[in-house]
Amino acid sequence: MKINRRQFNYGLAGGLLALPLRRIPLQSALRVNGKRIMDHILALAEFGKNPQGGVSRIAYSDADKQGREYVLGLMRAAKLDVTIDAAGNLIGRRQGSVASLAPLLIGSHVDSVPEGGNYDGVVGSMGAIEVAQTLAENNVTTRHPLEVVIFQNEEGGLIGSRAMEGELTEKELDLVSRSGKTIRDGIKFIGGDPVKLGGVRRRKGEIAGYLELHIEQGGILDAEKINIGVVEGIVGINWWDVTIEGFANHAGTTPMNNRQDALLAAAKFIQAVNRVVTSVPGRQVGTVGRITAVLPGAPNVIPGKVVLSLELRDLDAAKIKMLFERIQAEAQKIAAESKTKFDFKEINVNIPAPTDPRIRSIISDAARDLGLTTKQMPSGAGHDAQDMARLGPVGMIFIPSVGGISHSPREFSHPEDIANGANVLLHTLVKLDKV
Ligand SMILES: [Zn+2]
Numbered sequence: 001m002k003i004n005r006r007q008f009n010y011g012l013a014g015g016l017l018a019l020p021l022r023r024i025p026l027q028s029a030l031r032v033n034g035k036r037i038m039d040h041i042l043a044l045a046e047f048g049k050n051p052q053g054g055v056s057r058i059a060y061s062d063a064d065k066q067g068r069e070y071v072l073g074l075m076r077a078a079k080l081d082v083t084i085d086a087a088g089n090l091i092g093r094r095q096g097s098v099a100s101l102a103p104l105l106i107g108s109h110v111d112s113v114p115e116g117g118n119y120d121g122v123v124g125s126m127g128a129i130e131v132a133q134t135l136a137e138n139n140v141t142t143r144h145p146l147e148v149v150i151f152q153n154e155e156g157g158l159i160g161s162r163a164m165e166g167e168l169t170e171k172e173l174d175l176v177s178r179s180g181k182t183i184r185d186g187i188k189f190i191g192g193d194p195v196k197l198g199g200v201r202r203r204k205g206e207i208a209g210y211l212e213l214h215i216e217q218g219g220i221l222d223a224e225k226i227n228i229g230v231v232e233g234i235v236g237i238n239w240w241d242v243t244i245e246g247f248a249n250h251a252g253t254t255p256m257n258n259r260q261d262a263l264l265a266a267a268k269f270i271q272a273v274n275r276v277v278t279s280v281p282g283r284q285v286g287t288v289g290r291i292t293a294v295l296p297g298a299p300n301v302i303p304g305k306v307v308l309s310l311e312l313r314d315l316d317a318a319k320i321k322m323l324f325e326r327i328q329a330e331a332q333k334i335a336a337e338s339k340t341k342f343d344f345k346e347i348n349v350n351i352p353a354p355t356d357p358r359i360r361s362i363i364s365d366a367a368r369d370l371g372l373t374t375k376q377m378p379s380g381a382g383h384d385a386q387d388m389a390r391l392g393p394v395g396m397i398f399i400p401s402v403g404g405i406s407h408s409p410r411e412f413s414h415p416e417d418i419a420n421g422a423n424v425l426l427h428t429l430v431k432l433d434k435v
Contacts, residue, residue, distance in 0.1 A: 027430050028369065030138055032130045034419030040074055040126045041418070044110065045118040054409025055118060059111040059153035060179035060186030067110055068190060071125065071150055078133035080148055087163035087200045088192030090150040094132060096142050096433075102208040102392075103145040106131060106429060109154035109384060114178065116155075117411025119418075123399065124213040125150050127422035134426060142433045144208050151384045152190060159183060161384035165391060166201035202391050209359065209432055210388035213397045213425045215413050217381050219404020227372035227420050229398030230363045234379045234386040235313040236352035238320050241292070242331075244269070246340040248296055248304025263294055263303035265338040272330035273310065276323060283378055284314040284323060310344075315352050315378045353386035356393030359432060363395055366427035372420055381406075395432075397424050 047070060048055040048063030057063045072090060075082045080092025093103070108124025128148045135142065151160035156177050162168045173184035173194055184194045216222075221229050246262030270288045277286035292307040310327070312320045331342040360376070367374045377398065385394045399421035402412045 027140065028427075030134060030140065030426060030430070032127070032134050032419060032422040032426055034415060034422070036133075037126050037130045037418055037422055038415050040129070041118060041122055044070060044122055044126070048112065050115060050409060052115075052409060054116055054411070055112050056114045056116065057110065057112040058114060058178045059156050059159070060177055060181045060189050064111055064179075065190055068150070068152075071110055071129070074126075074129050075132075075148060078129050078148075079136040080129075080132055084191040085164075085200045086187075086193045086196035087160050087168070088152040088187045088190040089160040089164065089200070090152075092129070092132065092148040094135070094142075094146040096145040098143045099145075101144045102206055103147045104142065104208050104429060104433060105147045105149050105210040105388065106212070106425060107147075107149035107151065107210075107384070108212050108214060109151045109160070111153055111155050113155050113407050115409060116407055117405075117409055119215045119401070119411050119413050120217065120406055121154060121214070123215055123413060123418055123421065127213040127418070127425050130422050131426045131429060140430075142429070144433055146429075152192070153177065153183070153186065154384055156183075158382060158384055158387055161387035163197055163200050164202055165387040167387065168197065204391055207388065207392040209356070209392055210385060210394045211359070211397070211425060211428055211432070212383060212385045212388075212394070213399070213421045214383060215401045215406065215411070216377075216398040217401055217404070217406035219401065220377060221375065221398060221400035222402055222404060224375065225373075226375045226400070227417065228363070228367045228374045228424055229377045230360050230367070230374050231355055231379050231385075231396035231398055232360065232376050233315045233352055233354035234381075234383055234389070234396075235315050236317050236320055237348070237350040237382070238312050238324070239347040239349075240310045240324075241345045241347055242269070242308050242310050243343045243345070244306045244308075244340050245343070246302070246304050246306075246338070249302045251300045251302050254302060259302050260304075260339045261302050262306040262340055265334050265340040265342075266291070266306040266308055268334045268338070269331055269342075270308075272334065273327055276326045276330060277312070279326075280323075282314070282319065284312065284319055285380065286313075286323065286327075287311045313380060315354065317352055350382070350386075353389040353394075355385070355389070355395050358435070359393055359395030359428070362431045362435075363397055363424060363428050366431060367424050370420065370423055370427065372424065395428060397421055397428070
């Protein structure tokens with residue numbers, strides 16, 4: 001960070017007192033313009049606005065394209081050099097004072113789920129643009145180049161950030177997104193070029209860091225009245241399909257002590273999952289969210305086969321493994337008691353993405369210097385930051401979501417919390433730029 005010290009060289013003879021104080025870019029005094037962020041959030045809310053509230057700004061829809069045009073205008077007004085990369089991500093760049101340094105990235109996304117809210121992704125995107133504008137207005141030049149990145153299609157599978165990570169496959173480009181367009185056609189629609197995706201890819205070490213401001217989407221900060229969540233990482237998510245085989249038999253003639261009831265075993269299994277997950281300290285979660293099939297599915301037949309889902313999430317992959325092994329052991333006991341058989345098939349694994357410990361402490365320091373309270377916490381939801389974590393050190397800043405509601409038109413964060421979050425983003429960036 002460059003501090004203009006020229007003023008001090010004039011000395012008293014030069015009339016130091018005559019210099020307007022606000023021209024001295026004292027970085028600790030830098031603040032974002034909270035009202036301007038809110039104006040931008042409200043204006044963006046018009047693109048894809050639902051009559052019943054909230055937005056449906058699904059990636060690759062007309063509303064998404066128009067919203068992105070509006071965002072491009074904001075980026076230009078913040079004196080950023082704007083490009084759309086081949087994946088369709090919006091990138092606004094500002095030169096640093098040391099040309100050889102890798103860039104620092106800040107950003108989020110502006111696409112939404114169907115009937116979503118006005119804050120998920122938007123707070124971090126408008127916050128990042130505001131940070132760039134605040135730096136420009138105060139003539140502060142960072143040492144690292146700064147890039148504001150608005151990732152495309154976060155809600156449909158982190159498509160933009162995965163392209164940057166080099167993880168987006170050719171096969172995926174042909175999948176049909178929620179907009180009705182394939183991802184390939186969607187990327188073209190928003191100004192990208194799917195043939196040139198290779199050029200978007202960045203290698204490990206090519207970014208000096210990535211910071212993302214985001215609403216918590218849970219109710220912890222709101223309930224505990226804490227200003228800022230310092231995210232420890234984005235949890236790993238493991239999914240299995242669990243098949244329970246029993247024996248389908250006559251529900252009237254088969255005595256109760258002579259049954260192989262797969263659904264009864266499933267009920268015991270669901271309780272066992274809850275018991276195992278809550279039996280050890282920590283913030284891990286486990287869910288049976290779906291009973292896919294109960295066969296043959298008649299009131300007068302004992303269920304012979306059940307298929308259900310199992311999901312486990314935690315910041316620590318070893319803990320997920322340990323919990324899964326305990327759940328399997330419980331399943332074996334249930335199988336023996338009920339004369340059924342359990343089979344587990346792994347469906348999907350997202351490995352945990354820890355944030356950088358050094359950036360976590362910078363976020364905590366920045367918040368403390370601003371007089372804000374903090375809490376360390378995991379992110380139970382996925383974010384573009386999890387892909388950036390494979391390219392360089394990342395940090396995430398959470399602000400309270402009122403009532404913990406998200407992916408809903410009722411999603412809401414208070415303007416003062418949004419301004420606080422953007423100020424923490426600004427000061428974390430300034431401090432990170434110096435190390
Ligand atoms: Zn989001």
